[in-house]
Amino acid sequence: MKCVVDFEKCTGLGICESLAPEFFEVNDDGDLLLLKEDITDAELQEVEEAVAGCPTEALSIER
Template sequence: MKITVDRVKCTGLGICESLAPDVFEVNDAGDLELKTEHVSEGLLADVEAAVAGCPTEALRLEKD
C-alpha cells in the first residue's frame, strides 16, 4: 500500500502523526512529511486509523 497526501487539503494538525508516528511527521514549519510512502503490514492498522482520522481528508491509501 502507498500513502498519498493532498497538500492543498493538509493543514498540519498532526493527528496522523499521533496515530502513526513511524510514518508521519509534522515539521517545525507545520508541513506534513512522510517518513515512508510505502506501508508495511506491521504499520497498516495505524496508517488506516490516521487516514480515517484526518479531519481534512488529505490522506489516502492506494494499492501499489
C-alpha cells in the same frame, strides 16, 4: 500499498503524526513530512487509523 498525502488539503494539525509517527511528522513550520510511503501488512492498521483520523481527508492508501 502506499500512503498518499494531498498536501493541498493538509492543514498541518498533526493528528496523523500522533497516530502513526513512523509515517508522518509535522515540522516546526507546520508542514507535514511523509517519512515513508510503503506500508507493510503489519503497519496497515496504524495508517488506516491515521487516514480515518485526518479531519481534512488529506490522506489515502493506494492499493
